[in-house]
Amino acid sequence: EDLGRSVLLRCFCEGDAADLAVAECAGAYRALTIALRGDPSAVVAAVSASRLRGRGGAGFPCATKLATVRDAPSAEGTRAVVVNADEGDAGAYIDKELLERAPHTVIEGTLLAALAVGATEGWVYLRGEYPHAHDIFGRAVQIARDAGWLGDSVGGTGWPFDLRIVRGHGASVCGEETSLLRSIEGVPAQVSPKPPYPAVSGLRGAPTLVQNVETLANLPFIVGHGGEAFAALGHGNSRGTKLVSLNAAVVRPGLYEVELGTTLRQVIFDLAGGVGGGLAFKAVQVGGPLGGIFGERHLDLPLDFDVLAEAGGLLGHGGLVVFTEADDMVAVGRGLMHFSAVESCGKCFPCRLGTQRGTELFDRILLG
Numbered sequence: 001e002d003l004g005r006s007v008l009l010r011c012f013c014e015g016d017a018a019d020l021a022v023a024e025c026a027g028a029y030r031a032l033t034i035a036l037r038g039d040p041s042a043v044v045a046a047v048s049a050s051r052l053r054g055r056g057g058a059g060f061p062c063a064t065k066l067a068t069v070r071d072a073p074s075a076e077g078t079r080a081v082v083v084n085a086d087e088g089d090a091g092a093y094i095d096k097e098l099l100e101r102a103p104h105t106v107i108e109g110t111l112l113a114a115l116a117v118g119a120t121e122g123w124v125y126l127r128g129e130y131p132h133a134h135d136i137f138g139r140a141v142q143i144a145r146d147a148g149w150l151g152d153s154v155g156g157t158g159w160p161f162d163l164r165i166v167r168g169h170g171a172s173v174c175g176e177e178t179s180l181l182r183s184i185e186g187v188p189a190q191v192s193p194k195p196p197y198p199a200v201s202g203l204r205g206a207p208t209l210v211q212n213v214e215t216l217a218n219l220p221f222i223v224g225h226g227g228e229a230f231a232a233l234g235h236g237n238s239r240g241t242k243l244v245s246l247n248a249a250v251v252r253p254g255l256y257e258v259e260l261g262t263t264l265r266q267v268i269f270d271l272a273g274g275v276g277g278g279l280a281f282k283a284v285q286v287g288g289p290l291g292g293i294f295g296e297r298h299l300d301l302p303l304d305f306d307v308l309a310e311a312g313g314l315l316g317h318g319g320l321v322v323f324t325e326a327d328d329m330v331a332v333g334r335g336l337m338h339f340s341a342v343e344s345c346g347k348c349f350p351c352r353l354g355t356q357r358g359t360e361l362f363d364r365i366l367l368g
Contacts, residue, residue, distance in 0.1 A: 007221045007233075007257070008102070008105075008218065008221075008241065009257045010026070010027070011026050011027060011217070011220070012026070012097075013025075013026050013101055013102060017100065017101050017103055017140070018103055018137075018140040019143070020104070020143050020144070020147055023102075023104035023105070024104075026105075027105075027220070027224070028104035028105060028108055031220040031221075031224035032111055032149070032155065032220070034224065035115055040070075040116050041116075043112055043113075044067055044070065046222050046223050046226060047062050047063040047227060048063035049226070050062075050222045050227035050231050051227075051231045052215065052218055052227075052230065052239065053238065053305060055218075055243075055317065056084055056212030057212075057314070057315075057316040059315065062215060065209060066116045066117055068199040068207075069117040069199045069207045070116065070117045072200045072201075072207035073207075074206055076205075076206060078121065078206045079118050079206055079209075080123065080202065080209070081113050081119045081121075081123075081208070081209045082124075082180065082181065082208055082209065082210045083106070083110055083124040083125065083211065083212075084125060084175065084177065084210055085099060085124055085125060085126040085127060085168075085212070085213050086125050086127045086174050087130075087175070088127065088172040088175045088288075089289065089319045090288065090289060090321070090339070091245065091285070091319045092245050092288060092318065092319025093245050093255070093319075094213075094214055094243045094245050094318055095127075095212065095317075096133050097255050098213050098214060099133040100133050100137070102217065104140055105217050105220055106137070106213055106216060107140060107141065107149065107150070108149075108219070108220045109215075109216035109217050110122055110124075110163065111154065112216075112219040112220065112223055113219060114209075115159070115161075119161060119209065120159075120161055121161070121164075122161060122162065123184055124163055125166050125168055125174070125184060126165055126166065128168045128169060129170065134165070134167065137165070138165055141163050145162065166183075166184050169183060169189070171183075171189055171343065172289075172343035173190075173191065173344070173345040174189050176191055177202075178191050178194070179345060180210065181198060181202055181210070184203060189345065190346075191345055191347050191348070198210050214243055214318075234259060234261055235259070235260050235302055235303075235304050236306060237305065237306055238303075238305045238306065240259075241260065242257070242259075242303055242315075243255060243256070243318055244256050244257075244303070244320055245320065246268070246272050246320050246322065247322060248276075249275055249276065249279075249322040249323065250268060250272035250274065250276060251272060251273030252272045252273045254272075256272070258271070260303055260304060261302045261303065261304060262302065262303050263299065263300050263301060264294065264298065264299045264300070264301055264302075264303070264320075265299040265300055267303070268281070268284060268299070268320070275322065279324040279325050279326055280324060280325045281299075281322065281325075282295070282296075282323045282324055282325050283295050283323045283327075283329060284321065285319075285321040285323070285336075286315065286316065286319075286320055287308070287313065287314035287315055287317065288314075288316050288319055289336045289339050290314065290316070290340070291313055291315075291316045292308070292314055293323075293329070293333075294311070298311065303315060303318075330362065330365050333362055334359065334362035334363065334365075337355060337358040340358075341355035341358070341359050
């Protein structure tokens with residue numbers, strides 16, 4: 001929570017975060033003002049220097065995706081940016097807090113990405129279970145539009161770009177980018193085979209940049225302070241900071257911003273005060289239902305895309321759910337497997353049937 005090394009928490013607003021004056025006090029639209037005066041390729045160059053990887057789970061290099069969308073041929077001459085705000089991991093509320101407490105930073109980051117790829121339309125696919133975020137972010141979009149930051153001429157430059165908000169339908173699979181795009185198009189939200197990837201053929205066949213909220217929220221800092229300043233933070237091939245959310249099992253639950261490379265032990269025990277209620281730590285789930293569950297012997301693992309993958313887990317979106325000695329981990333495993341079974345789109349045989357069989361195996365274990 002050291003704001004001296006903070007990228008995102010410094011943008012959080014006290015008071016009405018949708019209010020433009022409040023957001024400008026936190027630095028909103030400064031980086032965009034600079035970028036609009038220069039060449040859009042400078043945005044891609046800054047992101048490349050930052051070594052930013054996607055914060056939605058996969059950890060794909062952001063600059064590579066930007067360049068792919070920018071360079072992909074478009075039959076209609078259109079490109080789109082889609083903000084994935086369908087935060088479906090149980091225990092994660094990172095995007096929710098960004099949308100509610102730094103909405104103009106998210107809008108500015110989306111505009112910077114759109115400028116970089118030459119997009120003329122933007123969509124925000126916002127989780128339906130976030131009514132407060134819909135209210136605040138919706139007002140922020142309208143205020144930005146009234147101020148000329150969205151619409152027919154962004155910042156008076158003649159470049160048209162606007163944002164439309166789509167309410168998510170409560171399906172976890174819509175967090176996957178091809179399912180999300182199908183949902184926006186109004187057809188069944190099933191996973192589409194790749195290739196082609198959305199960066200080449202996405203929304204209605206146009207080259208489409210799909211990025212999650214936190215990824216885009218990093219762009220104003222990267223463009224405003226330089227990619228090298230962002231890359232100076234982090235660990236190995238995981239650069240910058242990461243927002244992590246912790247559940248009520250710890251003494252100080254909430255949202256924290258840490259440098260990538262910070263260990264699980266430092267986050268859970270040093271920042272969050274350890275396990276509450278006089279109970280002992282048993283395990284921590286990292287990266288949502290499809291991530292990994294790590295025990296006490298893993299506590300010195302760093303928050304790093306590659307290290308956690310090598311350990312059999314996943315950094316994912318960054319939600320941490322801590323379990324104590326009072327929790328039955330078999331029941332927890334059953335709950336995660338059942339969640340995957342219920343939320344499966346059913347398109348692929350191993351998932352459609354395998355998650356059902358997995359749930360039944362857990363049931364047999366619970367029955368002894």
